Amino acid sequence: MAWSYRKRIKIIPGVHLNISRKGISTTIGVRGASLNIGPNGTYLNTSIPGLGIYNRQRISPAPGQSQRPEAYVPEVATLEPEDRGNIFSVAPNDVTSNDMQGIKATIVAAHRQKKELTQDLTKVQSALFVSRMQLFCSYVFLYGLFIRKIPQQVRETIAAQQDAILRIKEQIDNSYMQMDIEFDADMKAKFSVLEDTFKQLSHSQKVWDVTSAVHQNRVAARSAASTLVMKREVAIAVKGIPDIRSEISPLWLKNANGADLYFYPGFVIMYDSRDQFGIIGYNELQFDFGPVRFVESGIVPGDSKVIDRTWAKVNRNGTPDKRFKDNRQIPIVRYGSISLKTRNGLHEEYEFSNYEATESFGNAFSNYIRSISN
Incomplete structure (x- = not known):
């Protein structure tokens, strides 16, 4: 039986992220040739090691000098009940930011x-x-x-x-993308706070992926809830992605109806499989968080707070509907909620039983992405 194998393999380019209050500068490449993507534009750097020959060529202008729309600066907002329909993202291959295509190509080459x-x-x-x-x-x-x-x-x-x-x-x-991350002192402190608050959030007794939220007729349903929410319990943790090696592990949110989310210091990856994933820059991410009132007909998690009570079947004025003999009081609980959107089709919402942990994480994440997007 004839046999052979590839004795020569390609060197997978490494990725270096430099994160500061001026933004994120990304360098992709190997010794002698690299691509630098930063706030001042995209440059191709070439050199011949040992001979002192170096060339730096600008291949695209800075974001402010191009025809691309201005970067979206996230704002913090409290979520209000509304009819949002089915909540899901487009296919992950369709969401990659233009300035993240080089990183995606490197991961694809490693795989x-x-x-x-x-x-x-x-x-x-x-x-x-x-x-x-x-x-x-x-x-x-x-x-x-x-x-x-x-x-x-x-x-x-x-x-x-x-x-x-x-x-x-x-x-x-050795077939992987090595990602090195360098912070300035201020951004390192902000990211450390983000990691700590995420770990606290991951200890919430319940985490749900909200898959739909539609308006319901309260009078017809005899319910105190004006929005019918469908959600599935999921897990969150700190763990990495195959084909990427980094000293910093991303923050992972399981997605019940699509690609999982991995939050690295410079971007978020929507990852379904090694062939189906997209990379989104934080400058394109719209992040909102806040409290949500939920009529809890099941067991109230131990780390949640009951803020009010209603009846399983209620009249329009909030009094119990006496036509139902087994009508009982049920709690209204305050949960935490986060929403993630982009113009390219990312749309995910999560709820957490621990509102205080949600608020701490929301503030830390908003502060971090606002700092690198200014």
Whole structure:
């Protein structure tokens, strides 16, 4: 069985983020050639190491000098009950910001190389199995005892295949995008606060992904709630994405009806799979948070506050509807809510049982993205 593997692999360009109050500067590339994306425009940097030859070429103007719309500066707002319909985002491949295309291409290249190497690994492992069977058969059927060069050649092939497997595994392990992040002191402090408040938020007893919110006729439903909300319990945590290595792990929110969200220091990634993901700059993100009153017919989470009470079936004036014999009082609870939107199609909403943790995170996140968007 013929076997081979790719002895030469591409060097996956690294990504360096420099985060300061002036904005985010992104450098993508390897030694001798890199792309720098920052507040002053996009530049191609080329050099010949050791000869002192260096060239810097501007390939696109600064955002203020282009025809692109001005960056959206997020504002904090309290969410009010409204008819929002189904709440979901477009396909993740459709949301990537223009200035994030280079980072996405780097991640795609890392995944493609890892996929090709994994295919090579399978082929060599299969060939190794065949070689071992050949060596075994050479002794079982005795011909290896008479023609000594046959088992010797097979042993040499086995050794080469085992060495190839080790090399391929090492190459697979190195097929990733390395992301280095450098903060100035002020932004480092802001991001540390963001991480701490997110960890507190992740300890909320309940986290829900809101998938729809539609108006309902309170009189017909005999309910105190004017909005019918559909939501599913999800998880949030600090964890990374395959094909990206960084000292800082992103803040992860599970999405019940679409791609998960990973918040890195310089951008958010909508990630469904290694072939389906998009990257959004914070300058395009609209982030809102605030309290929400929820008529809780189930069990009230231990970290939530009951702020009022109503009846399972109520009249228009709020009094209990006496036509229902088993009518009971139910609590109105204050939950925390966050909303994430972009013009390109990101639309997600979450609710949290711990409002205080939601407020702390909302303030920290708003402060962080406002600082790098100014």
